[in-house]
Amino acid sequence: MQDPAKYNFTQVSTSPWAWADRVEGWSWAGYEGKPVRLEVYSAADEIELLLNGVSVGRQPVRKANAGKDLANTVAFELNYQPGELVAVAYTDGRESGRSTLVSATGSARLQVAVDEADGFEGLDAAGQNVAHLYISVVGENGVLLNQAQEQFEVSVTGSGVLAGAGSSLPDPTVPYTSNVQSTYDGRALVIVRATGAGEVTVTVGSGALGSASLRLIAS
Numbered sequence: 142m143q144d145p146a147k148y149n150f151t152q153v154s155t156s157p158w159a160w161a162d163r164v165e166g167w168s169w170a171g172y173e174g175k176p177v178r179l180e181v182y183s184a185a186d187e188i189e190l191l192l193n194g195v196s197v198g199r200q201p202v203r204k205a206n207a208g209k210d211l212a213n214t215v216a217f218e219l220n221y222q223p224g225e226l227v228a229v230a231y232t233d234g235r236e237s238g239r240s241t242l243v244s245a246t247g248s249a250r251l252q253v254a255v256d257e258a259d260g261f262e263g264l265d266a267a268g269q270n271v272a273h274l275y276i277s278v279v280g281e282n283g284v285l286l287n288q289a290q291e292q293f294e295v296s297v298t299g300s301g302v303l304a305g306a307g308s309s310l311p312d313p314t315v316p317y318t319s320n321v322q323s324t325y326d327g328r329a330l331v332i333v334r335a336t337g338a339g340e341v342t343v344t345v346g347s348g349a350l351g352s353a354s355l356r357l358i359a360s
Contacts, residue, residue, distance in 0.1 A: 142179040145172040145221060161211070164326055166287030167242035168280070172221045179217045185230035185237050188215040193224040199231075247281025251293065251353040253331075253345055264301065264335035264359035271304055272357055276329040276345055289327040293347040295320045297333055300359045301341030304332040335359035 143150075143163060163180060181188045189199040200215045223244035230238040255261060256273040264272055278289035290310070297303045305317045308329040315321060322329055333343055338359055346352035 142166070142177060145169050145175055145177045148176055148178060164287050165242070166285055166327070167223070167226050168245040168284065168286050169221050169288060170223075173223065174220050177219060177221045179219065179226075181215045181217070181228045181240075182213055183215065183228075183230050183238075184213055185232045186234075187231040189229045189231065190217050190219070191225075191227040191229065192219065192222060243282075243284055245280030245282060245284040245286045249278055249280060249286055249289065249291075249350055251345055251347060251350045252277045252279045252283070253343065253353045253355045255355060255357070264333070264341060264357050266300070266335050266338040266359045268334050268336065270334075272333045272341075274331040274333065274343060274355060276324060276331055278324055278327045278350060285327045287327045289324055291347050291350060292321065292323045293329070293345050293350070295322065295331055296344045296346070297341065298344075299341045300337040300339035301333050301335050301343075301357065304334040306331045333357065 147162070161180070179190070183202050185202055187199055187201050190197040197217055197219050202213060202215050205212050226242045228240045229236055254275050256275060261272060264270065276293065278286045278291055280286055295303055295306055303320055306320065306322045306329065307313065307317045308323060308325040310323055310325040331343065331345065333341060335341060341357040341359055342354060343357065344352055344354040
């Protein structure tokens with residue numbers, strides 16, 4: 142969806158490779174009752190949007206580009222309320238899928254997890270691979286706080302070193318080699334390399350959010 146702070150903002154790009162400035166999240170504290178624009182991407186015939194169990198509307202999926210709206214999208218205008226947002230897809234009049242977003246609840250905290258999507262099984266003691274660690278700011282229910290832009294510090298102890306860190310923050314003021322970074326849209330990335338065999342402990346901390354640690358094994 143579009144950041145509520147940018148509602149009615151017209152995105153201007155001189156590149157044909159640009160994409161819409163959208164965030165996949167439904168946690169926008171401070172914007173309760175204010176208008177937001179949501180886009181659903183689907184190859185179905187129609188999309189119905191449900192907010193906390195109540196239908197916001199049902200619209201046909203746009204099959205061709207139309208101004209600022211791309212093909213295979215449906216745009217909804219609604220007022221933000223926290224809770225559960227469900228997009229239900231219909232093909233030939235029957236439900237063919239659904240996607241759900243929920244709001245983060247409770248106090249914010251840091252979360253760190255290793256990326257295992259590429260088959261990562263551990264650090265190589267000779268330093269021939271790296272571990273990609275996802276840093277997230279989440280609520281007590283584990284849901285991403287997609288507004289969060291929080292500074293944090295990285296500490297690596299044991300048989301490893303910090304190889305780099307950063308986020309998609311468009312105007313960073315520190316190099317990727319710095320151990321002090323900032324999340325953007327609630328996320329950041331930390332990269333760690335082993336210096337020998339043994340345990341590697343990665344700790345990320347923020348005065349406002351506390352700290353979180355992850356232990357890796359280099360062999």
